[in-house]
Amino acid sequence: MVNTLKKPEFEELRPGIKVPAKETILTPRFYTTDFEAMAQMDISANEDELRAILEEFRADYNRHHFVRDEEFNQSWDRIDGETRRLFIEFLERSCTAEFSGFLLYKELGRRLKDKNPVLAECFTLMSRDEARHAGFLNKAMSDFKLSLDLGFLTKNHKYTFFKPKFIFYATYLSEKIGYWRYITIYRHLEQHPENRIYPIFRFFENWCQDENRHGDFFDAIMRSQPDILNDWKARLWCRFFLLSVFATMYLNDIQRADFYASIGLEARSYDKYVIEKTNETAGRVFPVILDVENPEFYDRLEICVKNNEQLRAIDESSSPKFLKLLRKLPYFVSNGWQFLKLYLIKPIRVDSLEGTVR
Numbered sequence: 001m002v003n004t005l006k007k008p009e010f011e012e013l014r015p016g017i018k019v020p021a022k023e024t025i026l027t028p029r030f031y032t033t034d035f036e037a038m039a040q041m042d043i044s045a046n047e048d049e050l051r052a053i054l055e056e057f058r059a060d061y062n063r064h065h066f067v068r069d070e071e072f073n074q075s076w077d078r079i080d081g082e083t084r085r086l087f088i089e090f091l092e093r094s095c096t097a098e099f100s101g102f103l104l105y106k107e108l109g110r111r112l113k114d115k116n117p118v119l120a121e122c123f124t125l126m127s128r129d130e131a132r133h134a135g136f137l138n139k140a141m142s143d144f145k146l147s148l149d150l151g152f153l154t155k156n157h158k159y160t161f162f163k164p165k166f167i168f169y170a171t172y173l174s175e176k177i178g179y180w181r182y183i184t185i186y187r188h189l190e191q192h193p194e195n196r197i198y199p200i201f202r203f204f205e206n207w208c209q210d211e212n213r214h215g216d217f218f219d220a221i222m223r224s225q226p227d228i229l230n231d232w233k234a235r236l237w238c239r240f241f242l243l244s245v246f247a248t249m250y251l252n253d254i255q256r257a258d259f260y261a262s263i264g265l266e267a268r269s270y271d272k273y274v275i276e277k278t279n280e281t282a283g284r285v286f287p288v289i290l291d292v293e294n295p296e297f298y299d300r301l302e303i304c305v306k307n308n309e310q311l312r313a314i315d316e317s318s319s320p321k322f323l324k325l326l327r328k329l330p331y332f333v334s335n336g337w338q339f340l341k342l343y344l345i346k347p348i349r350v351d352s353l354e355g356t357v358r
């Protein structure tokens, strides 16, 4: 008799080392940029604030935070079945995202060292934080007997090239949304300790402060380059990045609603809260934010959720490749259309408030 229970859930590169998840439009991205242009950047318009942030990074408040305590030393076999699979996936996605930050910041620190020492040191110290975060998550994965080979990931992941200003929009948002994701889970589990099924969530409170500081650093960099915030192109791009980041998170999380349910969270309300907070935060530096209260916003995202369910079902079917592509086409078109309509929802201008306390 074939014992289907024994079938491995994940492919392994070698025993205990997980094959990284397939890269798709929804998986964490690795970035590279124009290092020379970044090195030439004149930050004098906001140098004091950047130096103050550098002092904070040097203080290294979380130096002793990421230490695994005795609560980790137990068998985690009671997290099993689908919950275990979703849990490993959550840890892998988080680890990959943290690690991609580490790689980018580390490289920036190295390449800017001689030409732009303040920025270089900030990047190097942020890469220190991200290395801790990624390492802590990877260690957690090994509690479930499947870790990532980060060296393998470095060599085999695709890198997306972004001009410096796009790096700033994208990383600013990913740091701030990371902050809101971690703190929201932390506060929820503080209220409902019975749902804290694994000790890593206890670390999120101080952890998210790292992300918040990283976000503040990008806020300060953008302010030192006002031309990337104050023209019509900036408004169009900020809208684009806000929408991309929110839509990606929403589609990913709704697909994994069972994971959030396993820690007592309702994925939709969790995401709506995180989106609302990140959008509000972004308004402190971006010239526009999205009108996420407009009912059309979530209605259209829900259509994309449905489309993606269909796309996954087609992928899992036994149709030949070309037929799959043909069947997928209308859903791709619909997703593109929804994205366009979402993009066209009138945003909220916040730059008229420039100079006032928001």
Ligand SMILES: [Fe+2]
Binding pocket: 098, 101, 129, 130, 133, 210, 211
């Ligand atoms: Fe991080």
Ligand SMILES: [Fe+2]
Binding pocket: 101, 130, 175, 178, 210, 211, 214
């Ligand atoms: Fe970060």
